[in-house]
Amino acid sequence: MDNFSLFQSLPFQPDLHLTKVMLQRVQSLQQRGGKRQDGERLLRPHKAIYHLDFSLHALHFTPGACGRKVQGAGVFWRAERYGDDTPVHHYEADGQEFGERIEDLEKVRKTMYFLLAFEEGVGPDVFECSISFQVGQK
Template sequence: MSSKADRDAGNAPSEAMVLTFKEDTSLTEVMRLRVASLQRTGQKRQDGERLLLPHEAVHRLDFPLQDLVFSRWNVALGGHGRVTVTGISQLWTPDLTHLMTRQLLEPVGTFWRNAGDPPASPLKCLEADMQEFGERIADLAKVRKVMYFLFAFKEGAEAANLSCTVEFTPEQ
């Protein structure tokens, strides 16, 4: 939204760009196959390797522009539960490299609604972390056309009940 001062000064309002996190089912499957392969052969993960847990899935965010300024998160969760979003710093090549713990970004984004909360109550989050996480994504977008994330669903949260977007404005 533009302010009255912007309109009075003749400045056009910046267009918000809402980007949707999309599950990368093929990459999630590759990571699940890695876990299954290790279990089947009795091998251990590589030192520092981060294996996908059963309640996690890989999502991606595609950036049509690289010069972005973070605006806000738009997250809706039907029911109760906890959703954790962790950014991954690597440019993904799952056929060549495994996900390593050092490639996970901080802070993580956590959204939740407790089991006793009314279904229409707003989601809770750590606002300062969410602001910093959004700004970090915008910084990485300067050098990326796509970024990957681990979404973890806990305490009753399910992927089918989640809508998650992040809003940016083009840098002026």
């Protein structure tokens, strides 16, 4: 019997409160003429915070995940003229590495946060995204 027969789809959920707080931080620094702290990333208006909540901890993106971490930004897109059943395109980050990174991190985290940047004409109000995993069966 196949050990990976059930799929679980996890939606990226907007974190409106955290996005608002981070935008207020930027505004406060600008008003006071302050500088960001070492290592602090400031949120820009075209960016928003999203999170994934893991309810099941038996996700498998691929058998034998290599465990390498994605560094830098991953860019994923689908042209407006294509329907929802069209595969998402990507570059700058291999889709498999993205999945493997999530698989590794979900073992130790209940929630994972993502900073998403939007191009002109797209934003949190029109954006829906999820990631699907195979759930291991015992």
